[in-house]
Amino acid sequence: MGAGPAALCIVAELVEQGLAVTALASHTPEQPWPNTYGIWAEELESLGMASLLGQRWTNTVSYFGDGDNEEGLAPIQHHFDYGLFDPAALQDSLLSRCGELSWNVETAVSIKVLGRDTEVLCHSGNAYRARVVIDASGHRSRFIRRPDHGPVAEQAAYGVVGRFSSSPVESGQFVLMDFRPDHLSDEQREKPPSFLYAMDFGEGIFFVEETSLACAPPLSWSELRERLHARLSHRGVEIKEVIHEEYCLFPMNLPLPDRRQPLLAFGGAASMVHPASGYMVGALLRRAPALAKHLAMALAVEPPLDSSALAREGWQVLWSPELVQRHRLYQFGLRRLMSFDEARLRSFFATFFRLPREDWAGFLANTLPLPRLLMVMLRLFLLSSWEIRLGMLFGASST
Structure with a gap:
C-alpha cells in the first residue's frame, strides 16, 4: 500500500x-513527488545509482559560529560531495523496475x-x-x-526555490547547516533553534530552507518563514521571484x-x-x-x-537486533540534543564535524556497524567540552 x-x-x-x-x-x-530528497553522493555511488542525482555540489559547508565576529563567519568545509535526487528520474527508474x-x-x-x-x-x-x-x-x-512513548518530536522546514536580489549563498555552494543566530531577536533566541539549509541551483536560481531540529510540538511554518525572511534580510537579500515553496513536517523519534x-x-x-x-x-x-x-x-x-x-x-x-540497538542509540542522542539551546547546538555540531569524515558520514547515513557506532559516539564525547559532555549524559536542563 x-x-x-x-x-x-x-x-x-x-x-x-x-x-x-x-x-x-x-x-x-506517476503523480510527481513534491519534496526534494538529499543524499551524500558517495552513499548513492556505493549503490551504483549516482546517475539519479539531479544536482551535485563539491563545495559543501556549514556555519556554527555566532556570526557576530570574523571567526563566527568562517565556514566548516566538509570536503564531501552532496547531491539532490532528480525526483522524476528516481521515480521513473523505480517505476520501470x-x-x-x-x-x-x-x-x-x-x-x-x-x-x-x-x-x-x-x-x-x-x-x-x-x-x-x-x-x-x-x-x-x-x-x-x-x-505510545508520549509526544512525537517532528522536524519542520519551510523553503523557497527562487531568484534573489543577490546570492543567498556563494556561487556553486551547498550549505548543510547555517546555525548563525545573528539575525534573531532576543525573543526568538528563547525559542527552539533552527538553521538554514541552502544551495545554488545555477542560472540565478537558489533553494533556501529554514529547518528546525526535532521539536514537540514542532515549530510552525509561519515561524520558520518569518525566520527565513529575517535571515535573508539581515544579509541584505530579498526574494525577487518564488518558483516553488516547500513545506516539510515529519517525525524524528517515532x-x-x-x-x-x-x-x-x-x-x-x-x-x-x-x-x-x-x-x-x-x-x-x-x-x-x-x-x-x-x-x-x-x-x-x-x-x-x-x-x-x-x-x-x-x-x-x-x-534486526543490531538495527534496533542502533536506532535506540540515535533516539537517545536526539533526546539529548532536543534539550540543547542554540549555543550548545552550535558547539555540538562544530565538534561533530571534527570527527573523521568516514565517521560522521557513516553516522548520518546509519551505515556504521554497532561496535563502530559506539566508538564514534565515545570519540565525540571525548572531543566535546565539559558543558556538552554533561548535556549528553544528563540533558542540558540538568546542567
Whole structure:
C-alpha cells in the first residue's frame, strides 16, 4: 500500500524477485513527488545509482559560529560531495523496475487477517487478499501498531526555490547547516533553534530552507518563514521571484512498530526515518533488496506460512537486533540534543564535524556497524567540552 519512494522501492524489489504483487494507493504512482530528497553522493555511488542525482555540489559547508565576529563567519568545509535526487528520474527508474504492474487507486479502510491471507477492504467496497500486506503509505498510517512513548518530536522546514536580489549563498555552494543566530531577536533566541539549509541551483536560481531540529510540538511554518525572511534580510537579500515553496513536517523519534503484528511496513510507516539526520531514501534503497529476498524465500516455504508468520519474518529482517540497538542509540542522542539551546547546538555540531569524515558520514547515513557506532559516539564525547559532555549524559536542563 502506497505510491511514494518507500512503496516504489519495495515494490520494485518484490517484482524483481518474481513475486505476484498487487499495489494499492490513494493516487497514481506517476503523480510527481513534491519534496526534494538529499543524499551524500558517495552513499548513492556505493549503490551504483549516482546517475539519479539531479544536482551535485563539491563545495559543501556549514556555519556554527555566532556570526557576530570574523571567526563566527568562517565556514566548516566538509570536503564531501552532496547531491539532490532528480525526483522524476528516481521515480521513473523505480517505476520501470516495477514492469507492467498497475496500481489500484483505492483507499484502504480496514485490514483483517483471515488465516493464511490478509484482506484489505477499500472505501470503494473492493476487497483484496494477499499472503502478506506491506504498508508503505507513510508515517501517518493508522494501520500500524506502535507503542505510545508520549509526544512525537517532528522536524519542520519551510523553503523557497527562487531568484534573489543577490546570492543567498556563494556561487556553486551547498550549505548543510547555517546555525548563525545573528539575525534573531532576543525573543526568538528563547525559542527552539533552527538553521538554514541552502544551495545554488545555477542560472540565478537558489533553494533556501529554514529547518528546525526535532521539536514537540514542532515549530510552525509561519515561524520558520518569518525566520527565513529575517535571515535573508539581515544579509541584505530579498526574494525577487518564488518558483516553488516547500513545506516539510515529519517525525524524528517515532517509536518502532510492534514487530509482532501481522501487518508489515516499510519506509515512514516502519519508522525508518533516521532519528539523527531525518534522511530515509538511502536506507530505503539499501534495505529493500534484503527484505524482498527474504520474503520471497519465506513465501516458498512448505507448508506455506500464514500472513502473521510472513509478517514476523519480514519484521526480523527489517529491524534486526543490531538495527534496533542502533536506532535506540540515535533516539537517545536526539533526546539529548532536543534539550540543547542554540549555543550548545552550535558547539555540538562544530565538534561533530571534527570527527573523521568516514565517521560522521557513516553516522548520518546509519551505515556504521554497532561496535563502530559506539566508538564514534565515545570519540565525540571525548572531543566535546565539559558543558556538552554533561548535556549528553544528563540533558542540558540538568546542567
